[in-house]
Amino acid sequence: MLCPGRGGAAGAEAAALRLGTTVAQTAADIWLGGRRRQQERHLSLPELVRLRVPGLRLQRSAERQFGQITDAVCDTFARADLSDEDVLAADADPAELIRRTPARCPPRWG
Known part of the structure; x- marks a missing residue:
């Protein structure tokens, strides 16, 4: 039974979508993280600064x-x-x- 005022089916779908997105993003970060660090090791210092330091x-x-x-x-x-x-x-x-x-x-x- 869906509770009024708590988003109903749409709220559950949105929560499931957010959870799925978070899980997928985390998995991708773990999977690609090693490659990203490996690629960053070949960058020059100015390139690393531009990549890692905001502004x-x-x-x-x-x-x-x-x-x-x-x-x-x-x-x-x-x-x-x-x-x-x-x-x-x-x-x-x-x-x-x-x-x-x-x-x-x-x-x-x-």
Whole structure:
């Protein structure tokens, strides 16, 4: 028996349609999610920012921040002046190089 004021058969159909849409969307997201992440791994940083950061102002801010980070890393490694021996002594392990670099490179002020 349908209850008046609760949408009746039309309300039940609408609820079933919403539920079906949600289930189908979730299944598609799970199925395609791995592919999407795999495809995103091949995108450049500016492409990822445009895809993941909403709005032009926030996108530009994110790009500036990544640019500043890149400059800081490049400056640090340039000032550290790592030789081939330094790289080989750390077994070319990035984590070990990171640990050793600040000790060789005092912070730059200003």
